[in-house]
Amino acid sequence: MDRTFFRQVETHLNPERLGAYRQDGVDDASTLARYLLNMALCESLYSPLQFAEIAMRNAMHASLSARAGTDTWYNTLPLPHWQSKQVTDAKDHLTRAGKSLSSGRVVAELTFGFWVGFFTKPHMTSGVAYHIAKTAFANAPKSARDVEALRPKWQKVRDLRNRVFHHERVLHWQDLDTQHDKMLQLIGWMNPELEQLARMLDRFSQVRQEGLTPWLNKLRNNWPAN
Template sequence: MIDDPDEQSTAWVQRALSPARLAPYLAAAGGGTAAALELYRWNLDLCAAFYPPLHWCEIALRNAMHSQLRSYFGAHHWWDVAPLNENGRSMIGKARDDLAKRGRRETHTPDDIVAAVPLGFWVSLTSRGDRYDQTFWKHSLYFAFPHLTATRRVLHRDLNGIREFRNRIMHHEPIFNRNLPNQRDRVHRVIGYLSTPLYDETIRVDRIQTVLAAKPGHAPL
C-alpha cells in the first residue's frame, strides 16, 4: 500500500517504465518516485537538447566521408571495391537487406546505403585496424575533416564516444549521470572539424547549456 500522497499520484510511473528502468532515477533521487519522475523528465529534456547537434554531426560526418571515398575509389558504390573488413562488409550487406525488405533491392541508390548503414560503420573507418589508417585515412578520409586539429587516433576516440552516447539516447537510456558538458564539447568539436558554418549553426541553436542549468536539485551534476 502507498501511503505517501506524492507516491500514490506517481504509482503509474513504476507500471509504465518498469522498476528496472526507473531504478537509476530512484537511486539518484534518493528513493522517492516523485523526485525520480522529475529527474526522468529532465533526462528527456536533455536527450531532446542533444538531438540537434548529434543529428548535424552524424549526417555531416557520413556525407563528408562518403564524398571523399567515392572520389578516391572512383565509384559511387565504393564499398564494392574498397578493402572493407568482414564487419564492414556485413554492415553494408545488412543495409542492402533492410532496403530489400522495403522493396528497394533494385532501386536503392548509393545515398540509400549511406543512410542505412549505422554510425558505427563510419566510425570504424577512422580506426587503425585492418590497415584502415593506410587504406582509408591517409589518402582519403583525412580530407573529410578540413579543420582537424587532432590526430586520427584522438578523432576516432571522439567519434566512438559520440557513437556510444548517441546510442544511449536513441535507446532511451539515462544520460543525466554522464559528463554532459564534455559530451557537448566533443560533439561540437567534431562538427567544427567538418564545417565552420555548420559549427556556427549548431552553436546558434544549441539548448544544452540551458537545459543543464534547469537541473533538479537532486541531479548528480
C-alpha cells in the same frame, strides 16, 4: 508529491528503470524529476547528434568516393567482413523495399557504427583511415586530423548516441558537458556553417543550467502531496 500518482506512473515506466534515479534514497518527486530532466537532456542532444551523424556519413562518403574514384566505393575498396556484410544487408533491404541501389540510398542505410569502424586497424593498415582523417576533417587543426585522436572522440559520440536513442540514463555522466562541446566541435571540423546552425538550435546548456527545479515545481504543483 502525490505518492499514489507516482506509483501509477512507476508501474509503466518500470520500477527498476526509475530506481536508477533514486539510488541515493531521494523522495518520489526528486526521482521522477531526475527522470524527466534526463529525458529533456536527451531531447536537447538529439539535434547535435543528428547533425554529427549525418555530417560524418556524408563527409566520409565524399572522402572515400575521392579515394576510390567512384561514389560506389563500397564495391571496390577493401572492407573487413563485418562492414561488407553491412553493405550487403543495406542493399538487400533496399531491394526488398523496391528502391534503387543508388549510392545515396546505400550510404544512408549504413549504421553509425559502420562509419566509426573506419578508424580501426584494418583501415589504418590500408591507409584509408589516414585519408579520411585528412580530408573529411579538413577544417580541424592539423594535430587533430589524426586517426588516434579522432577514434576516441567518435566512439564517445557513438556511445552517447546509443544511450540517447535507447532512452537510457545520461544524467550521471560526469563529462556530459564536455562531450556535448566536443561533438559540436567535430561538426565544425567537417563543416563550420553546420556547426553554426547546430549551435543556433542547441538547447542543451539551457536545460543543463535549469536543472531539476522546473521539473520538481511542475510535479509538486500538478500532483501535490495529500
